[in-house]
Amino acid sequence: MSFSDLFDSGFRKRNEDHFASIVRVAMSDGVISDSERAFLDRLATRLDITEHNYKEILKDYKNHPINPPTSYDDRLERLYDLARMVWIDDIEGPNQHWLLEKLCIGLGFNSANVKYIADKALVLAHDKVDLETFIEGIKSMNE
Incomplete structure (x- = not known):
């Protein structure tokens, strides 16, 4: 081999x-x-x-x-891929958010924050930002 x-x-x-x-x-x-x-x-x-x-x-x-990804940046990279897939799949409205929120929990994000993380991730996916911009956007949510 x-x-x-x-x-x-x-x-x-x-x-x-x-x-x-x-x-x-x-x-x-x-x-x-x-x-x-x-x-x-x-x-x-x-x-x-x-x-x-x-x-x-x-x-x-x-x-x-x-x-689950062991580092926060790895988690964000997987979220980037998943958010883009959910957005591209044209899963409309509440189902889009609901699915991404479930995936955020599966990635290990705090369940109290997943609604905000999913919302921001979908906005960034809609804007078609690159990975670096996506990670910065999620990291700076609380600023």
């Missing part, structure tokens, strides 16, 4: 675990709605989750470890 194979398999495993964590968040209310399913379908494609692994994760998502 080459070094690149090790990297690829580790990267793939991290993406699968990340995807399983998001499935766990989507299942927190016991059901995956149609809009959540559509989001998960597109997310699986972006994370290069095979159809077989997608079905296995949906069936047995609790057997994947939860690997």
Whole structure:
């Protein structure tokens, strides 16, 4: 096995675990709605989750470890990606906010702040800012 194979398999495993964590968040209310399913379908494609692994994760998502980002900046990077996906998916109105709030909790943000974080993240996603501007915008929310 080459070094690149090790990297690829580790990267793939991290993406699968990340995807399983998001499935766990989507299942927190016991059901995956149609809009959540559509989001998960597109997310699986972006994370290069095979159809077989997608079905296995949906069936047995609790057997994947939860690997929330360990640093605040890593959390913001994942939020950046997820906020853009939610915005691009045209999930309208309250469902857009509700889904991103659930994802914020799954990323490890304080539940008391997720409404404000999701609101700001969606505004920044709407404005199509780059990652650096997004991180600065979220970090400076309380100023």
